[in-house]
Amino acid sequence: MGKQKSYETAKEQETAVLVAVTRKTQPEEKTREYLDELAFLTETAGAKTLKRFSQKLEKPDTKTFVGSGKLAEIKAYVKEHDVNMVIFDDDLSPSQLRNLETELEVKIVDRSLLILDIFALRAQTAQARTQIEMAQYQYLLPRLTGLWTHLSKQKGGIGMKGPGETEIETDRRIVRERISLLKEKLKEIDKQNFQQRKARTNLVRVALVGYTNVGKSTIMNLLSKSDVFAENKLFATVDATVRKVVLNNVPFLLSDTVGFIRKLPTKLIESFKSTLDEVREADLLVHVVDISHPSFEEHIEVVNRTLEEINAGDKPILLVFNKIDQYREQEMEELNDMGEGAEKPTLQEMRATYMAKMHNPAIFISASKRINIEELREELFKRVSEVHYQRFPNNLPPEE
Known part of the structure; x- marks a missing residue:
């Protein structure tokens, strides 16, 4: 037998260029931020981004998504640097996909396929x-x-x-x-899950929701003293995880659910119906927000929209701003860039902002640094115990 080739197992990291088409009215800063997110998705999927391309158009080209000049620019770069694939920040039609593959002669990946790939991983x-x-x-x-x-x-x-x-x-x-x-097969799984949820119907149920990579799994670990996988990558959690938590002798079920993201593929939302039932059937949603992210307000809107789409928009919500340690660092860097000196904002100052007034109360924490976790526990206990004692009136605690 001849010597077996090794190139099939020893694969080099794939390389990619990113492409975004935006409306002419969209600010450059927003385009850069969207490409940052696409780059993070690409990194999470295991590839290395070499370059980014963006073009402002009233609407994407029906044949090749980008204009002919931009396409030629992308093609030249792909050939010169021997790039493996081109990743688009939107979904491509079947004809656009074919035309781009014919023209660029490399793998073409759109946003939905990239997200599906990460979920598969x-x-x-x-x-x-x-x-x-x-x-x-x-x-x-x-x-x-x-x-x-x-x-x-x-x-x-x-x-x-x-x-x-x-x-x-x-x-x-x-x-x-x-x-x-x-x-x-999913119908059968749904039946099994329904029976499992039915068996635990009486317990108060709390679901962690939020944009992807906001720290839900870290909070889950803190509250349940469990070891749920958590890392600084998008969609670290795909499977819904449920843990029993007891606060001051009041038990409840806490679930960590898949993170949301802008332009989340519709087919994926449909497929994850049974997983998202944990959200739909929860008594309370804890909406975790990464306050250090420059677009956290847009992330809140994305999550709220997705909750509406899965018929969970009317649930009671506790808003939790996470990563306040990183928010402080970011604020300080911006102030230093402007040549001004200032002290880091305190928790009291944060509570006085418009962010806190969006929901009353809003909790400000750092899950990774264990900052202000006790306030989160207290508020959770207050919310959960209200539902618990309504459900189990005979279990009311003794009056002091």
Whole structure:
């Protein structure tokens, strides 16, 4: 036997360029921020960003998403630097995908495919893997014609996990059959989950929600004294995790759910219906916000919109601003850049801001630095005990 080639297992890190098309009225700062998020998604998926391209258009080009001049610029850079793929910050139509692959001759990944890929990497349970596989097939179905030709030339990498590795002969009929099978499988999982939730109906249920990477899993670990996976990457948590927590002798169930993000693929929301039931059926939502992020207000809006989409917009909400230690550092850097000296804002000063008045009360914490966690516990206890004693009036605590 001849010596086996090693290039299939020893893969180099994939390289990418990022592309965003924005309206002419959108500020440069906002475009830069959106590309920052796309770069973070790319890094989370395991690739290295080499360059960013952006173009202001009234609407994306129907054939190639970007204009001909910008496309030529991207093509020249991709060839010169031997780039593996081009990632777009929006969803591409099947025809745009085909045209771009023909023109650029590299792998084309749009925002939905990138997010689906990260979910495929992160999924641990059979339920999450089934949900993601179905979302991937639903994404691929209208794109089969152009995509399979391209996939035949690929060996792994971003956008190639799960269904992407299916035989090229796979056609629409087989994919539709697979989607039907996965839907049936998810129905069974839904039934099992419903029975599990029914068995614990009486306990008060609290769900952590928020934009991705705001620190929900760290808060979950703090409150439940458990060890839920947490790291500084987008979508570190895909599977819903439920833990029993007891505060001052009052028990409740705390769930850590998948983070939301702008332009979250609709198919993914549909596929994650059973996971998001933890949110829909909760008695209280703890909306965690990364206050150190420059666009935290937009993130709040994205989460609120997504909650409306999954019919959970009317739930009682406790707003928790996390990462106040990083917010202080950021504020200080900005003041120093302006040549001014100032002390870091105190908790009292933060509570007096408009942010605190958005919800009363709003809690300001740093989960990683254990700052002001006791106030969070106290407010949670107050909210949870109200529901608990309504549900179990015979368990009222003795009067002092």
